[in-house]
Amino acid sequence: MIKVCKxxxxxxxxxxxxxxxxxxxxxxxxxxxxxxSAPGKRFSGDIKVTDLLYQxxxxxxxxxxxxxxxxxxxxRFRGIVHELGLKMDIDALxxxxxxxxxxxxxxxxxxxxxxxxxxxxMAELLKIPFIEASEVIKFxxxxxxxxxxxxxxxxxxxxxxxxxxxxxxxxxxxxxxxxTFSRGxxxxxxxxVARAVGADIYENWTDxxxxxxxxxxxxxxxxxxxxxxxxxxRELSYMGANVLHSESIFPVxxxxxxxxxxNTFRPEDEGTVILPTQKCRPxxxxxxxxxxxxxxxxxxxxxxLMNAEIGFALRVLEILFRHGISFEHIPSGIDTMSxxxxxxxxxxxxxxxxxxxxxxxxxxxxxxxxSDVALIAVVGHGMSRNVGISARLFSAIARTGVNVRxxxxxxxxxxxxxxxxxxxxxRTVRAVYEEFFREN
Ligand code: ADP
Ligand code: ASP
Ligand code: MG
Numbered sequence: 001m002i003k004v005c006k007x008x009x010x011x012x013x014x015x016x017x018x019x020x021x022x023x024x025x026x027x028x029x030x031x032x033x034x035x036x037s038a039p040g041k042r043f044s045g046d047i048k049v050t051d052l053l054y055q056x057x058x059x060x061x062x063x064x065x066x067x068x069x070x071x072x073x074x075x076r077f078r079g080i081v082h083e084l085g086l087k088m089d090i091d092a093l094x095x096x097x098x099x100x101x102x103x104x105x106x107x108x109x110x111x112x113x114x115x116x117x118x119x120x121x122m123a124e125l126l127k128i129p130f131i132e133a134s135e136v137i138k139f140x141x142x143x144x145x146x147x148x149x150x151x152x153x154x155x156x157x158x159x160x161x162x163x164x165x166x167x168x169x170x171x172x173x174x175x176x177x178x179x180t181f182s183r184g185x186x187x188x189x190x191x192x193v194a195r196a197v198g199a200d201i202y203e204n205w206t207d208x209x210x211x212x213x214x215x216x217x218x219x220x221x222x223x224x225x226x227x228x229x230x231x232x233x234r235e236l237s238y239m240g241a242n243v244l245h246s247e248s249i250f251p252v253x254x255x256x257x258x259x260x261x262x263n264t265f266r267p268e269d270e271g272t273v274i275l276p277t278q279k280c281r282p283x284x285x286x287x288x289x290x291x292x293x294x295x296x297x298x299x300x301x302x303x304x305l306m307n308a309e310i311g312f313a314l315r316v317l318e319i320l321f322r323h324g325i326s327f328e329h330i331p332s333g334i335d336t337m338s339x340x341x342x343x344x345x346x347x348x349x350x351x352x353x354x355x356x357x358x359x360x361x362x363x364x365x366x367x368x369x370x371s372d373v374a375l376i377a378v379v380g381h382g383m384s385r386n387v388g389i390s391a392r393l394f395s396a397i398a399r400t401g402v403n404v405r406x407x408x409x410x411x412x413x414x415x416x417x418x419x420x421x422x423x424x425x426x427r428t429v430r431a432v433y434e435e436f437f438r439e440n
Pocket of ligand 1: 007008009010011037040184205206207208210211212213214215216217240241242243244
């Protein structure tokens with residue numbers, strides 16, 4: 001049996017927590033390959049090492065060399081090594097990293113050094129080899145993972161290696177330049193390693209006891225989810241349940257490797273298992289979970305006989321395409337169509353330009369733009385088996401007096417997405433949670 005274990009930022013935050021990791025690994029000899037994040041927050045208000053590294057690069061670009069942010073990073077790593085009583089030359093490593101950041105001068109390289117240093121320390125603590133991620137995780141010229149090369153390189157590097165540490169979050173492009181995944185990407189690295197070695201399970205160790213039905217920062221003590229399908233996970237994580245990176249399912253799903261989310265601070269808790277849909281125990285509740293994100297813009301268009309105007313949507317999409325804008329949803333009616341877009345994509349005057357072009361190209365009778373919209377996704381395979389779920393959802397929202405700006409029911413019947421004003425986001429999530437979880 002092979003288990004690949006990824007430990008997140010809180011689990012790696014200090015020496016005491018790293019010792020917890022050591023105990024977790026020693027309690028099960030199947031836990032052979034370890035993927036680590038950079039040290040995260042130790043307390044609220046603390047700064048993650050990754051954020052300090054991005055600041056370090058800013059300082060280098062401004063002043064030519066590292067500044068106070070790098071001091072903080074160095075102090076943290078020295079403190080960890082001291083706390084663990086390790087006899088490693090951390091100062092030499094810190095100088096090597098400083099030199100690298102000052103010469104390479106890319107955000108990806110700088111940010112990757114948190115995982116690099118954390119991985120080196122973890123390998124020393126566990127007394128097992130450290131595998132350099134940039135030599136085994138490769139991106140193609142399109143910026144996406146080159147799966148075939150990566151899996152072959154990882155397999156070759158780990159062949160005959162009983163246990164090893166691999167730094168999360170980064171790999172290298174075809175020219176060998178360090179490149180990171182998007183934020184939270186160590187989850188993806190863990191999934192890639194699990195796939196490469198044909199793991200029996202991918203254990204993702206974090207600071208909560210599994211996937212919860214709702215963001216615990218919005219609803220206090222939400223119900224835990226015992227099992228989740230890959231599809232439900234994808235919907236929930238994409239829509240903001242950031243306990244797991246939304247792209248981490250792809251490598252493991254292809255090989256049917258279950259993901260187990262566990263709590264480093266309560267290893268005895270059962271956690272959440274993520275499986276293919278057909279292997280999931282049908283949930284007793286119609287809704288499995290709720291997630292959401294703020295800051296979307298809805299461009300609403302109305303035009304009589306839009307239904308008969310062939311190419312209407314295509315022409316609007318062409319405008320978005322030309323501006324390099326990706327959209328989230330396009331709910332439509334007979335004579336109406338809305339384009340829901342992440343507001344960040346429309347910043348710096350792009351929204352105004354896009355609206356002007358829409359006006360010129362498709363001449364809508366009416367165009368309304370709602371900015372500051374939050375999307376809330378209600379997700380669950382059980383929804384398709386239960387009638388009246390949307391009625392319950394919308395009356396729950398209506399009872400709180402919140403105006404719904406947009407509705408989109410995914411064609412898979414796996415989710416319903418509603419848009420509300422940013423200001424009403426938390427209130428709506430709580431109302432929806434109450435409706436589907438408290439009364440059952
Ligand atoms: P790690 O550093 O271990 O990768 P993250 O901070 O990325 O951890 O993810 C864990 C956090 O995700 C939790 O502390 C919690 O605040 C947040 N979170 C948001 N939505 C959910 C959810 N539905 N279930 C569990 N945690 C959630
Ligand atoms: N350290 C990186 C981040 O903060 C990656 C990760 O933690 O997964 O985003
Ligand atoms: Mg994470």
